[in-house]
Amino acid sequence: xxxxxxxxxxxxxxxxxxxxxxxxxxxxxxxxxxxxxxxxxxxxxxxxxxxxxxxxxxxxxxxxxxxxxxxxxxxxxxxxxxxxxxxxxxxxxxxxxxxxxxxxxxxxxxxxxxxxxxxxxxxxxxxxxxxxxxxxxxxxxxxxxxxxxxxxxxxxxxxxxxxxxxxxxxxxxxxxxxxxxxxxxxxxxxxxxxxxxxxxxxxxxxxxxxxxxxxxxxxxxxxxxxxxxxxxxxxxxxxxxxxxxxxxxxxxxxxxxxxxxxxxxxxxxxxxxxxxxxxxxxx
Amino acid sequence: xxxxxxxxxxxxxxxxxxxxxxxxxxxxxxxxxxxxxxxxxxxxxxxxxxxxxxxxxxxxxxxxxxxxxxxxxxxxxxxxxxxxxxxxxxxxxxxxxxxxxxxxxxxxxxxxxxxxxxxxxxxxxxxxxxxxxxxxxxxxxxxxxxxxxxxxxxxxxxxxxxxxxxxxxxxxxxxxxxxxxxxxxxxxxxxxxxxxxxxxxxxxxxxxxxxxxxxxxxxxxxxxxxxxxxxxxxxxxxxxxxxxxxxxxxxxxxxxxxxxxxxxxxxxxxxxxxxxxxxxxxxxxxxxxxxxxxxxxxxxxxxxxxxxxxxxx
Numbered sequence: 001x002x003x004x005x006x007x008x009x010x011x012x013x014x015x016x017x018x019x020x021x022x023x024x025x026x027x028x029x030x031x032x033x034x035x036x037x038x039x040x041x042x043x044x045x046x047x048x049x050x051x052x053x054x055x056x057x058x059x060x061x062x063x064x065x066x067x068x069x070x071x072x073x074x075x076x077x078x079x080x081x082x083x084x085x086x087x088x089x090x091x092x093x094x095x096x097x098x099x100x101x102x103x104x105x106x107x108x109x110x111x112x113x114x115x116x117x118x119x120x121x122x123x124x125x126x127x128x129x130x131x132x133x134x135x136x137x138x139x140x141x142x143x144x145x146x147x148x149x150x151x152x153x154x155x156x157x158x159x160x161x162x163x164x165x166x167x168x169x170x171x172x173x174x175x176x177x178x179x180x181x182x183x184x185x186x187x188x189x190x191x192x193x194x195x196x197x198x199x200x201x202x203x204x205x206x207x208x209x210x211x212x213x214x215x216x217x218x219x220x221x222x223x224x225x226x227x228x229x230x231x232x233x234x235x236x237x238x239x240x241x242x243x244x245x246x247x248x249x250x251x252x253x254x255x256x257x258x259x260x261x262x263x264x265x266x267x268x269x270x271x272x273x274x275x276x277x278x279x280x281x282x283x
Numbered sequence: 284x285x286x287x288x289x290x291x292x293x294x295x296x297x298x299x300x301x302x303x304x305x306x307x308x309x310x311x312x313x314x315x316x317x318x319x320x321x322x323x324x325x326x327x328x329x330x331x332x333x334x335x336x337x338x339x340x341x342x343x344x345x346x347x348x349x350x351x352x353x354x355x356x357x358x359x360x361x362x363x364x365x366x367x368x369x370x371x372x373x374x375x376x377x378x379x380x381x382x383x384x385x386x387x388x389x390x391x392x393x394x395x396x397x398x399x400x401x402x403x404x405x406x407x408x409x410x411x412x413x414x415x416x417x418x419x420x421x422x423x424x425x426x427x428x429x430x431x432x433x434x435x436x437x438x439x440x441x442x443x444x445x446x447x448x449x450x451x452x453x454x455x456x457x458x459x460x461x462x463x464x465x466x467x468x469x470x471x472x473x474x475x476x477x478x479x480x481x482x483x484x485x486x487x488x489x490x491x492x493x494x495x496x497x498x499x500x501x502x503x504x505x506x507x508x509x510x511x512x513x514x515x516x517x518x519x520x521x522x523x524x525x526x527x528x529x530x531x532x533x534x535x536x537x538x539x540x541x542x543x544x545x546x547x548x549x550x551x552x553x554x555x556x557x558x559x560x561x562x563x564x565x566x567x568x569x570x571x572x573x574x575x576x577x578x579x580x581x582x583x584x585x586x587x588x589x590x591x592x593x594x595x596x
Binding site for chain 1: 407414
């Protein structure tokens with residue numbers, strides 16, 4: 001705690017912390033207010049008299065209703081869910097196996113392979129999206145969920161592998177050796193002894209991977225084109241703007257509802273999420 | 284295999300029940316190969332192959348649906364002389380430099396605040412990460428609405444506080460547009476810096492601080508000579524990681540300004556998108572996005588050297 005007089009505590013601690021919290025959370029509050037504010041109140045000039053921007057006396061669910069009945073929002077949610085879960089499952093499978101191999105087994109080029117996977121972790125999606133779009137087209141995967149289910153693992157596997165490597169290193173080798181002395185094969189010792197212990201690590205990696213897939217934008221924007229194939233981030237930004245007209249009520253309702261699944265997963269596993277976030281940086 | 288004679292349960296034992304596959308998997312090298320195969324296949328197909336494809340595209344004149352023929356370095360020459368590309372390079376550098384400094388400073392400040400013990404700490408920490416975990420394009424849309432030329436709530440607040448008298452055109456004015464984009468990037472990035480640095484701070488033993496305090500070090504001196512040197516390694520990793528992400532940023536600018544007005548917020552990625560996907564000039568788009576590569580390479584080299592140094596110490 002900040003030492004000294006109570007004014008010092010206010011000036012150096014409470015006021016700055018409150019300012020940070022307000023600034024960081026205000027946009028979400030603004031999403032919520034806009035969602036429930038009727039259109040008549042929404043489009044008032046910023047310097048109009050008697051303007052109460054921070055709340056409304058006439059909350060309405062009109063925008064949410066419009067969003068759910070007159071747009072493909074439900075379809076986008078479903079698409080995003082399927083793609084995120086599938087991509088996460090593939091990445092966890094690959095990352096778990098690769099992480100085990102790189103942290104436990106001795107084989108030629110183990111070091112350089114680990115380095116290469118680490119480098120792919122740093123490759124941003126924007127470096128490769130144009131040639132990748134061409135490849136997706138050539139593979140005839142364009143405009144299908146498979147385009148994303150197969151490409152999302154490229155940025156998920158490296159960090160899953162990295163995270164699992166760290167986790168496996170913390171599990172004592174003796175556990176495996178005991179199992180092998182009792183006659184278990186390498187494969188069985190790995191699957192039945194080590195993997196169950198690694199469940200917390202798998203959970204962390206899975207939560208992180210799920211939120212990253214849910215948030216991904218550029219691949220989804222480039223690889224999908226039909227409105228009913230889109231994911232939430234792409235659908236909301238492209239389909240809810242007609243011409244030059246922004247329907248802010250529906251847009252904010254879409255932003256709010258589209259954030260709920262990640263916020264939900266996150267709220268249940270904050271500790272796991274933070275562990276993987278900091279773990280992924282520390283490497 | 285020397286232990287097999289000790290084995291009791293026959294189901295596990297290295298007895299004739301073991302098939303050839305099981306025996307092969309007992310060899311570490313074969314097992315490693317099997318375990319790494321799915322990863323190598325996916326990363327090879329969708330990272331290594333596109334990378335070479337991108338290099339190949341950059342020396343042809345391919346368009347969407349047209350394979351294109353070899354043109355040498357013509358594309359590179361073209362972007363070298365392209366005024367908009369120069370603007371994009373400049374914007375990307377300014378954007379990355381300013382946001383990185385601000386994110387680090389504010390993130391460190393927030394981390395130090397959160398490192399105190401106070402009521403509701405876990406709760407606060409959980410809420411503070413929201414800007415980072417909520418889909419960026421969705422929160423950016425909220426910012427776009429907050430920056431709206433006619434209905435901006437930020438303008439309303441500033442007007443009520445008596446700071447401004449006429450409206451600020453946040454996204455329409457070329458200079459302000461870049462400022463606006465920087466504000467949103469910093470807003471989104473500060474939580475990541477803060478939480479990662481907080482994790483670093485928590486590994487520093489409080490005893491060091493106590494010892495320094497007993498020796499008469501003031502708060503600032505304790506930070507400067509105890510906290511900061513110990514925090515430096517994790518800070519470096521976070522900054523390098525964030526520099527790559529910011530340098531290659533796309534979604535934030537795409538939603539907020541689309542690179543406008545008049546290319547004032549055009550970045551590498553948005554320009555590559557505009558040329559490569561918007562107008563379908565695949566080869567030129569690929570050339571522009573390859574421009575990120577030298578920066579990536581530099582960061583990777585620094586990272587690898589740094590990791591090696593840490594490992595050898």
